[in-house]
Amino acid sequence: MILAGQYVRDLLETAPGASVTARGWVKTRRDGKNVHFIQLNDGSSPTDLQVVVEQGLLAPEVIARITTGASLTVEGDLVASMGKGQKVELKARSVVIHGTADPEEYPLQKKKHNLETLRPLGHLRARTNTFGAVFRVRNALARAIHQFFQERGFLYIHAPVISSSDAEGAGSMFQVTTLNLEAGKPADFSQDFFARRAYLTVSGQLEAEILALAFANVYTFGPTFRAENSNTPRHLAEFYMIEPEMAFCDLNDDQDLAEAFLKSLIGQVLADCRPDLEFLSKWYEPELFQNLENVLAGPFERISYTEAVSLLQKSGKNFEFSTEWGCDLQSEHERYLTEELFKKPVIVTNYPRGIKAFYMRLNDDGKTVAAMDVLVPRIGEIVGGSQREERHDALRDRIREHAATGMHEENYWWYLDLRRFGGVEHAGFGMGFERMMMYLTGMKNIRDVIAFPRTPGNAEF
RNA sequence: UCCUCAGUAGCUCAACGGUAGAGCAUUCGGCUGUUAACCGAAGGGUUGUAGGUUCGAAUCCUACCUGAGGAGCCA
Numbered sequence: 001m002i003l004a005g006q007y008v009r010d011l012l013e014t015a016p017g018a019s020v021t022a023r024g025w026v027k028t029r030r031d032g033k034n035v036h037f038i039q040l041n042d043g044s045s046p047t048d049l050q051v052v053v054e055q056g057l058l059a060p061e062v063i064a065r066i067t068t069g070a071s072l073t074v075e076g077d078l079v080a081s082m083g084k085g086q087k088v089e090l091k092a093r094s095v096v097i098h099g100t101a102d103p104e105e106y107p108l109q110k111k112k113h114n115l116e117t118l119r120p121l122g123h124l125r126a127r128t129n130t131f132g133a134v135f136r137v138r139n140a141l142a143r144a145i146h147q148f149f150q151e152r153g154f155l156y157i158h159a160p161v162i163s164s165s166d167a168e169g170a171g172s173m174f175q176v177t178t179l180n181l182e183a184g185k186p187a188d189f190s191q192d193f194f195a196r197r198a199y200l201t202v203s204g205q206l207e208a209e210i211l212a213l214a215f216a217n218v219y220t221f222g223p224t225f226r227a228e229n230s231n232t233p234r235h236l237a238e239f240y241m242i243e244p245e246m247a248f249c250d251l252n253d254d255q256d257l258a259e260a261f262l263k264s265l266i267g268q269v270l271a272d273c274r275p276d277l278e279f280l281s282k283w284y285e286p287e288l289f290q291n292l293e294n295v296l297a298g299p300f301e302r303i304s305y306t307e308a309v310s311l312l313q314k315s316g317k318n319f320e321f322s323t324e325w326g327c328d329l330q331s332e333h334e335r336y337l338t339e340e341l342f343k344k345p346v347i348v349t350n351y352p353r354g355i356k357a358f359y360m361r362l363n364d365d366g367k368t369v370a371a372m373d374v375l376v377p378r379i380g381e382i383v384g385g386s387q388r389e390e391r392h393d394a395l396r397d398r399i400r401e402h403a404a405t406g407m408h409e410e411n412y413w414w415y416l417d418l419r420r421f422g423g424v425e426h427a428g429f430g431m432g433f434e435r436m437m438m439y440l441t442g443m444k445n446i447r448d449v450i451a452f453p454r455t456p457g458n459a460e461f
Numbered sequence: 462u463c464c465u466c467a468g469u470a471g472c473u474c475a476a477c478g479g480u481a482g483a484g485c486a487u488u489c490g491g492c493u494g495u496u497a498a499c500c501g502a503a504g505g506g507u508u509g510u511a512g513g514u515u516c517g518a519a520u521c522c523u524a525c526c527u528g529a530g531g532a533g534c535c536a
Binding site: 035104117234382431434457 | 462494495535
């Protein structure tokens, strides 16, 4: 295996003179009269290691098998490069070919491919420069998320992937069953594996609330599932979500944390992955650094829903959808606020109760709830959160209001119990991991920031 | 799910009612401390699928499949 300090990334930073071993996959080979050049990469760096093979070291039929995609181990000496483009190169003493890649059949060429072309090649696209950069950023982002919360004493918790909550309506959830379901036959779910209907989770929030009321500050970071038939560049059926939940916390604290969170993540990834971001900026989003630094530059704009509606009405824009108070903000409204009016992240708070979830805390006006959405240019809503309703009777009443949509008070006995025993004001938010990835990498389609995207009609690999 | 657009060589595209083409890739030859290498030649196609109109369809029409963008839903 490749040990720490022996990745291509490390070798490129090693002083000339060292005797080293490099392992990886061939990007390209170029042949000179007296020498062959092999671009080798192990996925650790956006820059390849140039391997120099002098004429005579390998038989011509061996050289011929070193083509794009082949896997190699090369032993040799790191030497100062005679050519431009790299400080050091590996002068080979021995080359072992582990696996070849028939150039007549290997689909990846040493030219640029469309992202759409690469998508059906999910088993090979990780070897490209673009996906190398994307997945390294993904790793750095995940680490930055844990670091942010760990530094603040948050407990990393694991919400269940299988949930029996039917609050969201079965239409948007994947059902989990071991029964042999047949169309037209009524199923007896009391005989099912969990002795009830079960689903893949659409959110770990309710469980996070339980643990927040024991550990004060907690966060989840795990897979989430939505069975919506959404065919857009921003939606996945399986995605990762981060959900912090804080006791002794109101909506202002919630906003402060969300803003600090986003700034911390961007700052950390800018520091950790600059060469990758430069590559992505060059090929996919020229304004990437400008966008990211703009988030760090100053405080987010914070406005209430009511102010947002007023600003939309005064905008002079001809919106397709209504901007009347009580209507939800549409994509076009969110884009106007964050991209045109404020040109920076905007937090919109205190939405009408009718368009938000039952667990959000009812404000004193009786008309709005303590919700917040963080909107960013290019992506739209990247964070959604709220202060939760901690008053038992108020929460019970809201659940009863939703009875018509299939919510049953008895299913929420434990959720209500949290308000009976040591309840306290608390708040939290959810951030889509892949949405944040899109913002950080400049990728325009969410299917290109996750290794194996699950979308309607697609679960290959 | 709805609306719009697009499917032509391995890849990126041209031809828009009259014999299916180029660049890159591949193979072969040449040149070269090269780095999106360069020069020359060759191979490579049931134009997404199925119907229809026409003397003749990649081109026009219909349906379906696949993909992309927009919308809804949301993270």
